[in-house]
Structures are given as structure tokens and as C-alpha cells.
Amino acid sequence: MADRAPASPTRAAAAPLKGAPLAAAIRQQVAAALAAHPGVKPCLVNVIAGDDPASHSYLDAIDRAAGKLGIASRRVALPAAAGERALVDAVAAAGRDPAVHGILVQFPLPPGVRKEAVAAALPPAKDVDGLTAASLGAVLAGERRHTAPCTAAAVAELLASEPRLSPEGRHVVIVGRSLVVGRPLAAMLAAPLPGGQATVTLCHTRTRDLPRHTTSADIVIVAAGVPALLKPDMVRPGAIVVDVGTHPVTTPQGPSLVGDVDPAVAGVAGVLTPVPGGVGPVTSAVLMRHVTAAALPGYVPPAW
Numbered sequence: 001m002a003d004r005a006p007a008s009p010t011r012a013a014a015a016p017l018k019g020a021p022l023a024a025a026i027r028q029q030v031a032a033a034l035a036a037h038p039g040v041k042p043c044l045v046n047v048i049a050g051d052d053p054a055s056h057s058y059l060d061a062i063d064r065a066a067g068k069l070g071i072a073s074r075r076v077a078l079p080a081a082a083g084e085r086a087l088v089d090a091v092a093a094a095g096r097d098p099a100v101h102g103i104l105v106q107f108p109l110p111p112g113v114r115k116e117a118v119a120a121a122l123p124p125a126k127d128v129d130g131l132t133a134a135s136l137g138a139v140l141a142g143e144r145r146h147t148a149p150c151t152a153a154a155v156a157e158l159l160a161s162e163p164r165l166s167p168e169g170r171h172v173v174i175v176g177r178s179l180v181v182g183r184p185l186a187a188m189l190a191a192p193l194p195g196g197q198a199t200v201t202l203c204h205t206r207t208r209d210l211p212r213h214t215t216s217a218d219i220v221i222v223a224a225g226v227p228a229l230l231k232p233d234m235v236r237p238g239a240i241v242v243d244v245g246t247h248p249v250t251t252p253q254g255p256s257l258v259g260d261v262d263p264a265v266a267g268v269a270g271v272l273t274p275v276p277g278g279v280g281p282v283t284s285a286v287l288m289r290h291v292t293a294a295a296l297p298g299y300v301p302p303a304w
Helices: 020-035 053-069 084-096 115-120 133-140 150-160 182-190 210-214 263-267 279-295
Strands: 043-049 072-078 102-105 171-175 199-203 219-222 240-243 247-251 254-258
Touching: 020 053, 020 150, 020 279, 043 053, 043 084, 043 279, 053 072, 053 279, 072 084, 084 102, 084 115, 102 279, 133 182, 150 182, 150 240, 150 279, 171 182, 171 210, 182 199, 199 210
Parallel strands: 043 072, 043 102, 171 199, 171 219, 219 240
Antiparallel strands: 247 254
16 A cells, blocks of 8 residues: 555645534524523533643633633643542532533543543533443434534534535445544434434454545545544545544644644545644534533534
């Protein structure tokens, strides 16, 4: 398999699928819902252990996004040496607080801390990012709740945002089997609901002959956590490619992000999400909508 496949000189570069327009529309939905309930102030609690700059920077961005919408965003920051009991207690305390509507647990967890133990302390109604088994079960059942994983929901909404991107009746290959993106997204896109109805193949980094699967796809979604995993010769010309990967790098211009898709894929694909600026903005907006839905009984978001 070649590392690069030169773009055809007669073929235009892939059209960028930017997330900003959809993210703005979702924020407008949230603002309208909150304006109709002036006495409600949604509250999100972010639980994090450790001092990883990238993780805290991400939560800073969440704080800013929430503040613009009038959503309270509180942070429970624990030391990197925090054990499982400390994290479980922090999540349980937020779960008992009636002023808290949504809880987000920042990953990765410290060594020795089991995700299952943390998830068990999280009330499903306050799970705004699909951490609990109840939330994932609802996704598998095709129930559109505010408890779905935000990144998976963001990808589903991007594809449902324009008729030309619709997965209905198409072959979708997802590379990555995490419970954050790959597996819940496969259920969303295969569901017999608007925005679904796709034929889905779920692959991962140990899939044999991965290019055989990806080159057969109308839509390729890469969420494997491997920089530049998807090469140009792994994509059918004109395919829709969604890059979920985010990897910090240092460039001459300063810190930036790269994805799971080789930039040269732009010479083959028909549509490609940029990194940064593709899935990320939609994920943040979906989180704001999930917190709002958790705070407003009876409010049903218009999508996942």
C-alpha cells in the first residue's frame, strides 16, 4: 500500500465540510429553548483528574461556550494521583446536587481507575456524554436522548445536515470501535430513523486488509486515534470522509491539531472535514444542547 496517491490533475480538491455553520444552528436552538424558560439555568460539572494542559484547555473552551449561552460550567479538578474512590465520590456528589443537570468526566482517567466504577456513580439522567450503560443502551435501541455520546451525535448530525451527505441507503465504513464514537455511531447510522438507514461496516486498526473495506465505502468515518491512518489510496474517488481524530502537533506557526486522515486524501475525496474546524465545533455545541435538555423536562432536541 503506497503512502501517497497523487491527486488527478483534472480533479478538484475535496470540498471542506466545516462544522461552524451547524454548530451555530445548534447554539441558536439552545438559546431559543433557554429563552422560553427564563427561570432555568442549566449547570454542567466537569470532573477531571490531573494537570494535562490539553485537557484543561478543552474544558476552558467548554466554559467559554457555556458562558455565552448562560449555562453554568463548574470544574471539579482532582490531582493526578487521585484514586478511584476520589473520582467516584466527586461524580456521586455532583449527581446528588439538585442544581447540577449534566456531568462530564474528562478522559483519560488516572492509572488504576476503572471507567465502569466511575460510570456506575453517574446518574443516567445527568449523563450528557454517553458514559453509562443505560445511555449506550438507549442509543442501541434508537432512542434519541440527551445522553448519547456527543462526538458520535455530532458526526450523525453533520451527515444529516445536507441531503448530499445523507447516509440513507449508502455504505458507511467506520474505522474505530470505541464506545465514545465508533460503536454508538454505527448504531445511530444504521437505525431505521431519519439520518440513519445506512449499511454500516465497523472496522478498526486490527481489521485485515482495511483498504478493501474503506475503498468500497460511500462514506468513511475515521475515529481510530492514529494520525494520518487513512491514506489517499484507501478512499474511493468522490467519497465523503469524516475525520474525528485530534492530535496536538507543533508547527512553525505554533500549536495545532492533525487528524486520523492524511491531508493528501483531499485530492481523492469529494467531501472532507477539516481538522481543526470539522467535527469539533459540532461536538461542543451538541454538549451544550445535551446539558440544556437535561435541565428542561419535556424538551426534546430536534436531533440526536
